[in-house]
Amino acid sequence: MRRRSRGFDPSLNLDWINDEWLWLHSTEPLLEEIPPWSEEEILHICECLLQDSLRNLFDNRCSLETVVEIHKWITYDNDPNPFSFANCCRLTGLDPDAIRDSVLYRLAKIRKFLH
Numbered sequence: 001m002r003r004r005s006r007g008f009d010p011s012l013n014l015d016w017i018n019d020e021w022l023w024l025h026s027t028e029p030l031l032e033e034i035p036p037w038s039e040e041e042i043l044h045i046c047e048c049l050l051q052d053s054l055r056n057l058f059d060n061r062c063s064l065e066t067v068v069e070i071h072k073w074i075t076y077d078n079d080p081n082p083f084s085f086a087n088c089c090r091l092t093g094l095d096p097d098a099i100r101d102s103v104l105y106r107l108a109k110i111r112k113f114l115h
Contacts, residue, residue: 046088053085054103058110071107074100 056062057070074085081087089096 046091050088
């Protein structure tokens with residue numbers, strides 16, 4: 001009498017299932033997988049990223065990790081990322097240096113007040 005193990009039965013043959021679609025021959029994304037973004041959508045993303053980041057930076061409920069990450073994002077000048085602070089500011093018509101200076105001044109005032 002053959003004893004069956006609990007779980008997977010090794011004698012089970014699933015060769016009848018066509019699984020060729022699981023093994024892509026190319027690592028390049030398929031054209032239908034690349035979403036076409038309009039300029040309006042990119043602008044909207046940049047606006048939301050700026051608004052949310054600045055709001056979270058001054059929100060006491062945010063973690064220190066989040067605040068540090070946003071601070072790095074704002075102060076990093078040579079960021080090649082298309083959604084860098086400077087690029088988001090420029091795309092939305094804002095001066096990144098003026099916004100950065102204003103934010104850092106406000107952070108310095110808060111820090112001084114806390115100490």
